Structures are given as C-alpha cells and as structure tokens.
Amino acid sequence: MRYTIAMACVLSLFWLLNSGHYNAAMLGMGACSVLLVTWIVHRMQALDHESTPAHLVLRLPRYLGWLALQVLASNLDIVRRVWRRETDIDPVVARLPLPQSSDLGRVIYANSINLTPGTLTIDMGEDYLLVHALSGDLCDALATDEMSARVSELER
Amino acid sequence: MLTLTVVVILAVMLAGLARAFFARNVYDRVLAANLFGTKTVLLIAAISYLFGSPDFLDIAVVYALINYISVIGVLRVTEMRVIAQQEDKG
Amino acid sequence: MVLHWLSEACLLAGSFLLLTGALGFLRFPDIYARIHACGVTETLATSLILVALLLKSEAALPQVKLLFILLFLMFSGPTASHALAKAAWQGGVRPRATRDAGERPASPAGR
Incomplete structure (x- = not known):
C-alpha cells in the first residue's frame, strides 16, 4: 500500500x-x-521494494556524478578513435565477475557499463557478465573493478 | 548555431537512413532505426526552440518513449524468431 | 549573455559529437563496434544539446520537460543497446575480437 x-x-x-x-x-x-x-x-502487483528504490535516493547522486565523469572520459576516447585515419579499434570479448547479489545492483552495474561508450554488456549470467570492449585497455580498466565496487557500495 | 545543429541532425539522420537501407542484417537495421529515433527526439526539441514554440517538447517526450518501446519490440520479435528456428532444427 | 555563449558552445560541441557518432557508425567494421559509436551520440551529444536548449529557455516548464527527455534517453539508450547486442549474440553474430572469452559455459536455453 x-x-x-x-x-x-x-x-x-x-x-x-x-x-x-x-x-x-x-x-x-x-x-x-x-x-x-x-x-x-x-x-x-508490479510494485515492491525493488521497483520503488527509495533507499538508493541518498547515495545515487554521488555515484551519478562519478559516472558522468567516466562517460565524459570514455566519450573523448571514442572520438579520438573514430577520427584516426585508420580506425583504431581492437575489439575484445571478455567475461567479468558479477559480485552484486540483488537484481537492482546488477542492472545498475550492467547499465553503467553500457552507458560508458566503448564497453557493452552482451549477456548476463548468474555470476558473470559477457562484455564487449572496443579495445583491450578499456576492458582492463573495467576489470580493475572500480565501477563494480562503487555499485556494490550503492547496493548496501 | 541552432540552425547548424538542426542541419547536422538532419544529415546524421540521412546517414542512418542510408545505412538502414544498405544494411546486411536485421540488427544493423534496428541499430540504424534506433539512431534515427533518438535523433528524431533531438530534432523535434531543437526545432521547437528554432521556431520558438516550446509546445513541441511534449511531442519530443512522446517520441522518446515510443522509440524505446519500438526497439525493444522489434528485438523481441527477432529473438523469438531465432528461438523458433533453433527449435525447428533441434 | 554568458549563458547564451555557453549554450552556443554546447550546441557546437554537441553537433561535432553527432557527426563523430555518425562517422563511426559508418566506418566501424562490425555491429558491436557500431553500437559503441552510436553510444557516443546517445550519451554525451544528447546531453550537450539538451543542456544547451535548457540554457536557452527562460520558463520553468520547458526546462522540466527537457530534463525528462534527458532522463528517458539516459535510461532507454543503454537498455536498448544491450537488448540489441544480446539479440545479435543469440542470433549467432560474433564480433571480430582478437582476445576472446570463448563460448558461454551454460546452456543458452531458458534465458
């Protein structure tokens, strides 16, 4: 109610x-x-704890600010790659761990990966994400887990 | 400057449309259609300021929602078709 | 006055990014790379142009509407591109990757 x-x-x-x-x-x-x-x-009966995530509201702005900076940086990176005479891409498909336990946390993590250009979630399993990255270093940057740790913090 | 932006948006939409026509598979087409759709939203928003009638913004809001639903809908259909084909084979 | 020039600068940068996205969309070799190129136009270019329009308007109501449009696009863009990538992957389209994680371990059915 x-x-x-x-x-x-x-x-x-x-x-x-x-x-x-x-x-x-x-x-x-x-x-x-x-x-x-x-x-x-x-x-x-679509309303529950998950569809109205009031508990996130306080922590979300800080995460969104950090995410906006990431999006900006990776956008500039893609722009550089597009305007090279030889398009400078070296695509990689990798499997990343997915430590978040709640569906909401997983969705936030996967969508954050999608939102930063250059990395894209293709598929999602119980404990892994299949990620396509435009180059190896973008993928390695994701694998350092900073974004994942921040989402986990948000979820708590 | 607003005029320039509108012209650029139109050019990008044209490129997307051309790509959709000459695409090799359905996914390329849907991607082009998605690009076209988001650019439509931007175009309507920019035009509403170019012509000085902010009422157009309502239409832009509606387009933003329709575009999302249409992409998901088309992809659902293709996914169903792929699954049906796999069942036919196996 | 400052707001006016800020808005013009945002429009210029946004237009440039739109062109970049379209160029990448036409140049990149496979569907997954093209999705990345579209992502450029979808996130930063869209935000820049909508922020520019936001700076141009005086009334509060159009500004709120612009914010809603921005919010919708920010939610829907990544979800749509994920749906696209997943559909392409399940449809058997494989990217030209140099380093590959291989096939999925579990059975693809049921998801």
Missing part, C-alpha cells in the same frame, strides 16, 4: 510538471488518468 501511494504521488507530480494547464477540467482528467494507471499497476 505504501508503494502504491508513493507511486500515485510521483505520477501526479509528473502530470503536473508536464501539463502546464491548471484549470478544473484538466486537473480532473489528470486525476482520472493517475487513478487509472495506479489501479492497473496495483492489479499487476
């Missing part, structure tokens, strides 16, 4: 921010759509 109410609040806020029209008719329609969506999601 707590999660349902939280989602209804978030949806209402989202509607209000997107609408820009605040007369009675529009607000009524907005309330109707929020109620409808909340009812559907409640019926699907």
